[in-house]
Structure formats: C-alpha cells, structure tokens
Amino acid sequence: MNFNFKKKFGQNFISDKNLLGAICNDADITKNDEVLEIGAGMGALTKQLCGSAKKVVAYEIDQELKQHLQALGCNNLTLHFEDALKKPLEQIENDFAGKYKLVANLPYYITTPLIFKFLQSQKIVSLTIMVQKEVGQRIVAKPGGKDYGALSVCCQHFCNNKIMRIVPRNMFTPQPEVDSCIVKMQIENEFNQNSQKFFNLVKICFKSRRKTLLNNLSEGLGLDKSLLSQLGFNLSVRAEQLSCQQFEELAKILDCYLGQDEIVPMQQ
Numbered sequence: 001m002n003f004n005f006k007k008k009f010g011q012n013f014i015s016d017k018n019l020l021g022a023i024c025n026d027a028d029i030t031k032n033d034e035v036l037e038i039g040a041g042m043g044a045l046t047k048q049l050c051g052s053a054k055k056v057v058a059y060e061i062d063q064e065l066k067q068h069l070q071a072l073g074c075n076n077l078t079l080h081f082e083d084a085l086k087k088p089l090e091q092i093e094n095d096f097a098g099k100y101k102l103v104a105n106l107p108y109y110i111t112t113p114l115i116f117k118f119l120q121s122q123k124i125v126s127l128t129i130m131v132q133k134e135v136g137q138r139i140v141a142k143p144g145g146k147d148y149g150a151l152s153v154c155c156q157h158f159c160n161n162k163i164m165r166i167v168p169r170n171m172f173t174p175q176p177e178v179d180s181c182i183v184k185m186q187i188e189n190e191f192n193q194n195s196q197k198f199f200n201l202v203k204i205c206f207k208s209r210r211k212t213l214l215n216n217l218s219e220g221l222g223l224d225k226s227l228l229s230q231l232g233f234n235l236s237v238r239a240e241q242l243s244c245q246q247f248e249e250l251a252k253i254l255d256c257y258l259g260q261d262e263i264v265p266m267q268q
C-alpha cells in the first residue's frame with residue numbers, strides 16, 4: 001500500500017511477527033477476552049489481536065487508513081475512525097459486554113492523557129501499551145529519583161506496573177528517534193469517588209518539584225501553613241520523597257480540603 005506516514009498522528013508501525021505475538025502474550029489475551037486497541041494503523045497488531053481474542057474494538061484517527069483496515073477481513077473486529085482521546089469513556093465502553101483489556105502501540109504524544117483517561121474506567125482489566133522507554137521508566141519509578149513523579153504515583157496507586165520488554169527503535173517504520181518499551185499495567189484499585197481527589201493532591205504536591213510539600217500544598221489548596229503543620233504529617237520533604245502509600249495517607253488526612261472536580265488535566 002502506498003501510504004504517507006503522518007508524524008502528527010505519531011505513526012510508527014510495527015510488522016515483526018515475533019514482536020506482535022509477544023505483545024499479545026504480554027497482554028495475556030485469550031479467546032474469552034474483549035480487547036480495545038487504540039491506533040490500529042495498518043492493522044498488524046489488530047489482526048494478531050483478532051486471532052487471539054473473542055472480540056476487538058479498534059480506533060484509528062487517520063481516515064486514510066479506513067479502506068485498508070476495513071479490508072482486513074476479521075469478523076470479530078469493530079472499527080471506529082475517530083479520536084479515541086476525545087470520545088467519552090462511557091461511549092467507548094458501550095461496545096463491551098463486560099470487562100476488557102486495552103492493548104496499544106501508542107502514539108507518544110497521547111500516552112499520558114490516555115493513561116489518565118483509562119485509569120478512570122471501572123471496566124478495564126489491564127493496559128498493555130507500547131510507550132517511549134523513558135515514560136515506561138517513569139511509570140515504574142520508585143521514590144527518590146528524578147523519574148519519580150505524578151505519573152508514577154498515579155499509575156502505582158491504581159495498578160501493578162511492569163516493563164515487559166524493551167523495544168529498540170529499529171523495530172518501527174518509520175524509525176522514531178527514541179527506544180520504546182511495553183508496559184503492562186494491571187488494575188488493582190478501581191477508580192472511585194475519592195480518586196479525582198487523589199489525582200488533584202498528587203498534582204499539587206508535584207507542582208514545583210523543588211518546593212516542600214508544605215509550600216506546594218499551602219499554595220495549591222490556599223491553606224494556611226500553620227494549619228497544615230498541625231496535621232501530624234511531615235510536610236517538610238519534597239513530593240519525590242513520598243511513597244505511593246504515603247500519598248494515600250496524606251490524601252486521607254487532607255480529604256476535606258481536596259476538590260472532587262478535575263482541576264487541570266494532568267500533564268506529566
């Protein structure tokens with residue numbers, strides 16, 4: 001097929017059969033599974049998924065790929081030519097009878113918003129996603145280092161995360177400027193009415209990485225430092241020093257000061 005790759009859509013396709021099979025294995029796809037794929041591209045991974053799963057629902061933003069994908073001839077495949085980031089989660093999930101697994105070779109520019117979108121699902125079992133290697137390292141990072149940030153804390157609050165394999169840049173067409181990895185995020189904590197508060201707290205704490213929790217919290221929540229100092233939690237440290245569990249404790253302590261509404265979409 002004669003095709004112009006579009007950088008703006010993050011098009012880096014894979015075709016290596018071993019790698020495609022490995023991704024399906026990493027995602028643990030069986031004939032009982034319903035699968036959501038974001039960014040079907042030429043459909044190489046889509047086809048592989050259709051062979052392993054009960055049902056696959058795939059999204060592709062690029063209308064130029066429509067004819068090609070429709071001709072794949074998979075009878076357990078539902079295609080949507082839409083922006084998966086913009087489509088409301090509830091509508092995406094209408095295609096599934098029950099729980100589902102997300103598998104995707106993601107465009108790098110939508111990785112973080114997409115993770116935050118699907119962490120809010122109550123029907124998702126796992127996310128097995130190809131991400132930039134450095135993003136994978138941030139997802140699994142432990143406290144204390146520069147990789148540890150809002151993305152690490154939020155992913156670790158909801159999921160058990162594992163880097164399944166490193167994928168070198170030469171596995172993609174066209175070849176990107178960075179290496180990738182497959183991360184598997186297995187949901188352990190479902191999103192509930194406190195989860196948005198947790199997101200908001202983490203975001204505020206990491207607002208200025210070099211500031212102490214006390215300074216970030218008093219600015220972010222508009223609270224007096226003297227009040228914050230009386231909460232019985234050591235706030236003289238930086239956010240990057242707190243474990244995920246300590247963030248959970250802090251969220252409980254600050255519960256009544258944290259908003260339920262999304263403040264600003266999380267970027268990191």
Ligand code: SAH
Binds near residue numbers: 012039041042046
């Ligand atoms: N799954 C294919 C393609 C991966 S490249 C493979 O592994 O070879 C990423 C794909 O995501 C591209 O085809 C791109 O057009 C698509 N894409 C980018 N942004 C998207 C969005 N917001 N919603 C749905 N698809 C998107």
